Amino acid sequence: MLYGKKPVSFCALYDRKGRKSREMYNEIDLDKIDISAEPLIEEPSRQYYFMSKCREWVQEFVRKNGRCPSACIQTFGCQMNAHDSEKLKGILDMMGCEETEDEAADIVIYNTCTVRENANQKLYGHLGHLKNLKAKNPGMVVCLCGCMMQEPHVIELIREKYKFVDIVFGTHNIYKLAELMHTYFTTGKQTIEILGQSTETVEALPQKRKYGFKSGVNIMYGCNNFCTYCIVPYVRGRERSRKPEDIVREIKKLAGSGVKEVMLLGQNVNSYGKIYDYSDGKIIHIPNEECTTFPKLLKMVCGISGIERIRFMTSHPKDLSDELIDVMASEEKICKHIHLPVQAGSSRILEKMNRRYTKEHYLELVDKIRSAIPDISITTDIMVGFPGETEEDFEETMDLVERVKYDQAFTFIYSKRTGTPAASMENQVDADVVKKRFNRLLERVNIIAGEQLNRYEGQIKDVLVEDVNAQDDTFVTGRTGENVTVHFKGSKDLIGQTVKVNLKECKGFYFIGEQL
Ligand code: 5AD
Numbered sequence: 001m002l003y004g005k006k007p008v009s010f011c012a013l014y015d016r017k018g019r020k021s022r023e024m025y026n027e028i029d030l031d032k033i034d035i036s037a038e039p040l041i042e043e044p045s046r047q048y049y050f051m052s053k054c055r056e057w058v059q060e061f062v063r064k065n066g067r068c069p070s071a072c073i074q075t076f077g078c079q080m081n082a083h084d085s086e087k088l089k090g091i092l093d094m095m096g097c098e099e100t101e102d103e104a105a106d107i108v109i110y111n112t113c114t115v116r117e118n119a120n121q122k123l124y125g126h127l128g129h130l131k132n133l134k135a136k137n138p139g140m141v142v143c144l145c146g147c148m149m150q151e152p153h154v155i156e157l158i159r160e161k162y163k164f165v166d167i168v169f170g171t172h173n174i175y176k177l178a179e180l181m182h183t184y185f186t187t188g189k190q191t192i193e194i195l196g197q198s199t200e201t202v203e204a205l206p207q208k209r210k211y212g213f214k215s216g217v218n219i220m221y222g223c224n225n226f227c228t229y230c231i232v233p234y235v236r237g238r239e240r241s242r243k244p245e246d247i248v249r250e251i252k253k254l255a256g257s258g259v260k261e262v263m264l265l266g267q268n269v270n271s272y273g274k275i276y277d278y279s280d281g282k283i284i285h286i287p288n289e290e291c292t293t294f295p296k297l298l299k300m301v302c303g304i305s306g307i308e309r310i311r312f313m314t315s316h317p318k319d320l321s322d323e324l325i326d327v328m329a330s331e332e333k334i335c336k337h338i339h340l341p342v343q344a345g346s347s348r349i350l351e352k353m354n355r356r357y358t359k360e361h362y363l364e365l366v367d368k369i370r371s372a373i374p375d376i377s378i379t380t381d382i383m384v385g386f387p388g389e390t391e392e393d394f395e396e397t398m399d400l401v402e403r404v405k406y407d408q409a410f411t412f413i414y415s416k417r418t419g420t421p422a423a424s425m426e427n428q429v430d431a432d433v434v435k436k437r438f439n440r441l442l443e444r445v446n447i448i449a450g451e452q453l454n455r456y457e458g459q460i461k462d463v464l465v466e467d468v469n470a471q472d473d474t475f476v477t478g479r480t481g482e483n484v485t486v487h488f489k490g491s492k493d494l495i496g497q498t499v500k501v502n503l504k505e506c507k508g509f510y511f512i513g514e515q516l
C-alpha cells in the first residue's frame, strides 16, 4: 500500500493495461449479478446491481482509451464527509475506476461542506476551474454531493448556471452513486437527486479507506439539537442511530482487515441509541430502557479483539453522562481525549445559541472529567461574533479559555447561514470588531495549547505510526492516544504499528520523539 501524495491505484477490475485483475470486494461478486434483468429493489443489492451496470461504461472506456477511467474525489469539511468520501471511493473502486488526486480526471466528485459561508464561496471558485478542465476533456463526469447540495438555492444555481455539472446528490443518498451515474450514462442529462430525509440506513456497502490501520465508523446520522447558528440539522436531517449489532459487525470486519483504531462518528455521540418518533414533522423522544447507550456501545467496541484504540467525535456537553466518564476512565482502549465543543463562554450567548448548558455547568463538567481521568486531553470549538455578542460576553469566553486550558481549540468566526434562527437575529456584530476579538482569542488559545503540550515532555507514550514525514523521509509521524502528533526517526515499515516513543522535545504544536 502506498501512502503520501502519490496517486493510489485502486482499479478494481483491470490492471494498468486494461486486463481483468480482481473481481471480489466485500465478498460480493459483481459478475454473478444478472444485469440483463430488471434492477433489484432491496438495498444494498440494488446498488451492487448498478455498480455492475456501470462496469459496462468502464469496459467501454478501457476499450477506447486503453486505460481505466481516473476518479478524483475532493472532500471539504468534517470527518463525517471524509468518511462519506471513503464510501464513494469504495463504489468507484468496485466499478473499476482508478483513484487520482489530480482534478484533470475522467470522474471528479466534490463532496461539499456548508457549515460556514466561506465553504460555499470556495466551491464556486473550484467550479470555474473544473469548467475549464471539462472543456479540454468533454467526456469528464462532474459530480457534486454533500451538505451544500441539500440547500435548495444551491441546486437552483447549479441548474441555471453550472450546466456542465452532470450529477448532483445530497447527504441522504451518497450510497446511490452508481445508480445515479447509470442514469446519467443512459440519459446523458444532468441528473439531480436530493432527498429530504432518510428513514433507513443502508448497510454493507463498499468502503475504500485512506489508511489500512484506522477507520471512521458512523454510529449515527443527523442532529436534533438545532443550535441556532447551525445548518447541520437542516442538511443532515434528523438524528438516527445505527443498530449496535451492525456497528459491532462492521468494526469486527475492520479489525479482521488490520484496523487498530476506530473513530466513532456522530454529530452528538452522547445521545446515541435514543429512539424518536418523527411522524407529523415533530421530534418526540420515545423512552426505552432497553436502548444501547453510548457508553454501552463503547464497552461493546472495547471487547472487539484487534481494536487497540477507540476515539469518538463529537460530544455535546449537555448529554455527556457520568456513565461515559466512568467507561472512559476504566477502559484502556478508549483514548484519553475528548472533543467537547463549548462555542462560547457567556451563559447569555449560550442560551441564545440553544446550547442548553451554562458556563458554570460546562466548567463543572470539565472538572468532573479531569478528576476522573487526570491526564485527559480536552479540545473544543469556539465561535466568535454570534449575534448580540458584547465585549462582556467575549470576556466570558476569554475567561473560560483561561480556566479550562484546552489542549487545542478550533476557533471560528460566526458565519450567517440562511434559514437558521440566528441569521434573522438583530445585532449582528460588526466584522472589524469580530476580527479583533477572533485574533485575541486565537493568540491566547495557541499559547495555552503550547503550554499544555509541554506537560508531556519526557513522557513515554504509545504512538500509532501513520505516515512517512512529509518533509524528511528518514522520519515517521504518528499520534499518541491524546492525539498528540509525534515525529521520530524511523522507516515506512513502521506505518500501522504502535511503538513506544519518548516525547523528547516539544516544538509548539508537536513533539520530536525517540523510539525506545
Ligand atoms: N458559523 C461559524 N462556525 C460554525 N460552526 C457551526 N456553525 C457555524 C456557523 N454558522 C462551528 C461550530 C461547530 C463546528 C463544527 O463549526 O463551532 O462546533
Ligand code: SF4
Pocket (backbone or CB within 6 Å): 223, 224, 225, 226, 227, 230, 231, 232, 233, 267, 268, 316
Ligand atoms: Fe450543529 Fe449543534 Fe447539531 Fe452540533 S449539536 S451539529 S453545532 S446543531
